[in-house]
């Protein structure tokens with residue numbers, strides 16, 4: 001398995017605007033919810049940067065969220081981008097935001113397959129969250145469709161999640 005450097009591109013790296021309000025999570029996350037953005041695939045940084053700006057703008061101005069909804073986003077080249085980040089309540093899964101972390105894969109996974117690099121990045125991010133106490137040690141990884149009425153995160157990404165779960169059981 002290829003390795004994840006642990007590096008997360010901070011908000012300043014994609015020129016995020018400041019959130020209107022930032023609500024801290026009171027407990028470590030019990031659930032990690034995987035989403036897809038259902039937008040264009042991101043194989044190069046320029047695709048990702050324009051998509052991040054687009055999503056934040058859409059979430060804040062069309063949906064009325066206080067910030068980009070997700071805690072993290074992962075591009076096809078395996079780069080992890082900070083959304084709301086660690087310890088902040090997101091807006092990505094109704095009724096589950098206060099005890100979950102939302103991670104969105106950038107692309108539409110009804111059509112495309114998640115790349116090995118992006119799945120490795122997810123695995124690395126989950127390991128980091130586990131080791132640094134952002135998640136409960138017995139946290140569960142689910143797809144958005146497991147907790148809401150939606151196709152998200154797309155068939156191909158959803159089918160890839162059991163393997164990621166399996167890998168998390170093995171010691172680092």
Ligand SMILES: [Zn+2]
Pocket residue numbers: 034035036092144150152153
């Ligand atoms: Zn979703």
